Amino acid sequence: xxxxxxxxxxxxxxxxxxxxxxxxxxxxxxxxxxxxxxxxxxxxxxxxxxxxxxxxxxxxxxxxxxxxxxxxxxxxxxxxxxxxxxxxxxxxxxxxxxxxxxxxxxxxxxxxxxxxxxxxxxxxxxxxxxxxxxxxxxxxxxxxxxxxxxxxxxxxxxxxxxxxxxxxxxxxxxxxxxxxxxxxxxxxxxxxxxxxxxxxxxxxxxxxxxxxxxxxxxxxxxxxxxxxxxxxxxxxxxxxxxxxxxxxxxxxxxxxxxxxxxxxxxxxxxxxxxxxxxxxxxxxxxxxxxxxxxxxxxxx
Ligand code: PSU
Ligand code: MN
Numbered sequence: 001x002x003x004x005x006x007x008x009x010x011x012x013x014x015x016x017x018x019x020x021x022x023x024x025x026x027x028x029x030x031x032x033x034x035x036x037x038x039x040x041x042x043x044x045x046x047x048x049x050x051x052x053x054x055x056x057x058x059x060x061x062x063x064x065x066x067x068x069x070x071x072x073x074x075x076x077x078x079x080x081x082x083x084x085x086x087x088x089x090x091x092x093x094x095x096x097x098x099x100x101x102x103x104x105x106x107x108x109x110x111x112x113x114x115x116x117x118x119x120x121x122x123x124x125x126x127x128x129x130x131x132x133x134x135x136x137x138x139x140x141x142x143x144x145x146x147x148x149x150x151x152x153x154x155x156x157x158x159x160x161x162x163x164x165x166x167x168x169x170x171x172x173x174x175x176x177x178x179x180x181x182x183x184x185x186x187x188x189x190x191x192x193x194x195x196x197x198x199x200x201x202x203x204x205x206x207x208x209x210x211x212x213x214x215x216x217x218x219x220x221x222x223x224x225x226x227x228x229x230x231x232x233x234x235x236x237x238x239x240x241x242x243x244x245x246x247x248x249x250x251x252x253x254x255x256x257x258x259x260x261x262x263x264x265x266x267x268x269x270x271x272x273x274x275x276x277x278x279x280x281x282x283x284x285x286x287x288x289x290x291x292x293x294x295x296x297x298x299x300x
Contacts, residue, residue: 004112005066008054012113017051017288020109020117027080027099028255036076042281049285056105058083058098065112084134103138110142117144118284120277121152121182124160131253140167144216145205147284149276150180154257161189174221183272184229185222202290223276235264
């Protein structure tokens, strides 16, 4: 039921770099038509960096690693469900189309043997209405390097950071000492390990694996130009009030908050979201290339 597309399978078999990309950001995270433009742009960035993109999604009763363009268009057009590990089996068994969250994408990518992954902001612990993302457990379970822009600003960030620590997920700050704040470059939460080079990321990931620790490492890359923190604080407060009033619960909380933020900010949050996704795809591609290189036998 997991289908690895031919270009992805060929690249993996040859030891060439592959970068996994998620699709819930396309089906639920961004408005149309920017979602499809973004999905295509991310794949282009990965190719330009010398790796093969593997966007993951659910179609026709299959978890696909490496959607082709028509499949991506289908998902981006919608309607599509949001597939987390807890509802994935039911979605696949009934043949419904779905975008895959960070957690489900990690599962699929790990099954295929992909080791680098780019997303926007990971899911985490919400304030209100309460919800806790399956992304946290998946990061602690699947052996990939995940590049993100921190935890989504709509979350309870201290609780999310604490949960990552409890679960044993190393968080590396890309040229930064604080966890990235998603829509703003830096949050208030210190990161234990700062990294300056792609090589440092790769060495830490390989050490984590060699020590027999489960799961992967999370790289936090601050967005280059973020929103004014005061504007964001105001929009966040308004968005939370909107979503409380809407009665959204569980898996609908994150998409509802992102949509409310986009509306309250007149699209400013969407622009930043797109920029940080592109930057994360670039860094994840460099990681994938370095990982493929690290595997090469040393020639005398
Ligand atoms: N990053 C973004 N936009 C998104 C997401 C991440 O910039 O829409 C998606 C990811 O797929 C992530 C999901 O796994 O939101 C989190 O949803 P939840 O909190 O329900 O697990
Ligand atoms: Mn939930």
